């Protein structure tokens with residue numbers, strides 16, 4: 238089934254088998270990144286366009302690096318300085334980009350569903366790099382990959398996701414992926430930042446951060462998405478930190494070997510205390526490193542079959558080679 242997709246739009250519509258296939262492929266690319274020359278020719282001859290209609294540091298750099306590590310050509314687009322500022326539509330922008338011979342489009346957009354719209358209208362493979370409050374699938378994948386590398390499994394783990402759940406596309410992708418792979422997910426945060434009927438996502442809603450933290454193997458802390466909030470959803474940042482901030486004191490309720498995650502950018506001293514962000518349980522920078530390998534896996538699985546010829550044997554990760562020619566994540570037309 239993974240071989241019948243052309244796009245990665247979210248984790249909601251992926252099966253557990255597809256998720257595992259991506260995670261396994263990412264592991265082989267993670268090994269590539271530790272080589273003296275961390276580059277393979279898997280996407281030689283292909284061109285990827287990175288369209289970022291919203292600000293990004295990690296995701297944009299990580300995709301560009303992943304594309305370069307796979308020997309693809311890359312072009313980058315940011316709203317400022319583009320003809321979008323003159324009123325050009327998303328569809329016209331994308332059509333013009335595709336007319337230049339682009340094989341893969343990575344898009345971040347403030348509107349939920351923008352990547353789906355492009356996927357329907359472009360022959361190029363489309364990867365969602367974050368759409369509104371909907372999904373951020375490669376962030377979800379890199380979070381799950383980091384947990385799996387640290388714990389050796391996902392099934393049976395207790396994962397606490399803390400913070401602004403309502404506005405978080407990272408939370409949604411994590412919840413879909415983790416629950417499909419058998420983790421028990423508990424969420425906590427201000428009632429004003431909880432989506433209605435959130436239990437239908439298959440999670441437990443804790444009454445407090447302390448309750449969510451109890452016995453957790455993993456604590457994933459979310460940024461307050463100030464840019465997506467209409468009106469004030471909590472009294473003050475100081476009050477938020479007092480009631481919902483993850484401190485080392487609160488962390489004592491989790492398992493002794495708990496891992497602490499944050500997708501970035503962090504509001505230090507608000508949702509996460511300084512000593513937790515930089516402490517012994519933190520794997521926050523490991524998430525960033527793993528993100529490159531995960532994005533290499535997604536790019537490879539979606540477009541490896543379009544690349545020019547088979548890559549040299551010595552440069553191909555074994556498991557990636559096995560999936561070559563039969564991968565990917567959204568129905569190809």
Ligand code: CP
Nearest residue numbers: 293294295296500501
């Ligand atoms: N995690 C994440 O999406 O970070 P950026 O906004 O910097 O890409």
